[in-house]
Amino acid sequence: MANITAADFSHVRRDINVESMRVIPVKRWGRVATSVIVALLMLQMTYSLATNPFIDWGIVNDFIFSPAILGGLWATMEISIISVVLSLVISIIIAVMRMSESKILKAVAFGYVFFFRGIPLIVLLILVGNIGLFVRTIIIGIPFTDIVFYSVPSNEVFTPFVASIIGLSLVASAYMSEIVRGGLLSIDRGQTQAAKALGMSSGQSLRYILLPQAMRVIVPPLGNEFITTIKMSALVSVIAGGDLLTVAQSISGVNYRTIELLIVATIWYLVVVAISSVIQRYVEDAIAER
């Protein structure tokens, strides 16, 4: 830069006292108007719901903490949590199979994901719920031999509760295995090589090196998958899974208060999802810290 002289600033006005000046914001009339309209609409909707002659809020109040509903809520939580834990385990196995060098393991894992992502959950639930119709007994033994360790009629094992968990886990694990595989693939190949070079087996490198790092990538979508599973668990009402919706419907089947009991169920689903979202954020923060 060449020398700067006072003449270069001659265009700057010096007769204004900057400190005494006020800033007057633009009036955003459009924003004000839309806010008012939307607020009015919301008020109107709330008012008409609250004063709707066909909804008896007293009934909602009566049932929201009733033992039957809380029992259903508990069943929903049980079904969701067991399903998520089970499908996490299955999904890791499927993801590892999919990345294996055996063509058969690879193909089976691919087929698993294709099948259980492909069929609607409700179809699968009805199939599993009625498994006794085409599989009479469950036999644990060696294939193609007469050696049987254990056998039991399927109707004894596949209660609606168990069938619900199995149906949900099969589908959720198919989705989750893709998440886990993505997480494992996102890790640099150098990590596996370093683990190998230090004399670790592939199992050790999976446990100590790959999975802990993959978790950071896997946990956020897994949290979403958990919330999805909670919501999907309502579908088990088609096989009378004993969950929140099943209970709500069986009560309304008796007292004909369909809408009130659906409102009760809705409130509880929102509460559970809200709590899960908070936990999800908490876990994500804890993992992201390092």
Add this chain to the structure above:
Amino acid sequence: MAQTHPPANPDDYIYIRAVSKFYNTVQVLFDIDLSVKKGETVCLIGPSGSGKSTLLRCVNFLETISAGQIWVKDHLVGYRLDNGELYELREKEACHQRRDIGMVFQNFNLFPHMTATENITLSPIINKGVPKAEAIETAYSLLNRVGLKGKEDFYPSQLSGGQQQRVAIARALAMKPDVMLFDEPTSALDPELVGEVLTVIKDLAQSDDMTMMVVTHEMGFAREVADRVCFMDQGCIVEVGPPEQVLGNPKQDRTKAFLEAVL
């Protein structure tokens, strides 16, 4: 494989004999013969794609060879010799073998979810049964030795490239290896950080008498530290000898051309 026998000279800690390697139909190593004596440092130099890193990775069985044999100390790398037949090692046996061969990578490959100390202690604890307290003590003294006292609880992301590479060297040393392999240890470093890593490697060569194979592009380092320099080109060893000869007065035209290009 016609003849299979341990190296005639028990002082040959790394003994590479008639090694060839193919990727599908492309041959990347041609009939390589090379040995590294106990306490010796051999630097592999050559243009990129000349096969020097591949050869290094064959030594600890990160890559398989297509023909020939590699011995590290008294065992055949990747195979078990039994009654004149070669059996490929099970994963467990191969893992066992790799524990005696330290390797340092171009990109450090530290485990980012573990502190410097955890990086160093993991494998000794889970694979060698070293008690945790003892492993940590060893890690501290190794970190001190590579000039990283005070960084014990730092995560790799909190360390500079040079510091990370020094942790990686300490991690390899913690397994108490017989030989150390360095795969372009300074190529991923900012120029001002190269010196601190080379100093550590030089110290290993000179005060510890560690047996080492170093793939490097640092000619000054090779001249100073190497007992022998091996120039490779297109999958073949072109010239091996003391650094003053290979770097100072090369016999082969290909070596001359390469040195003219890099110096």
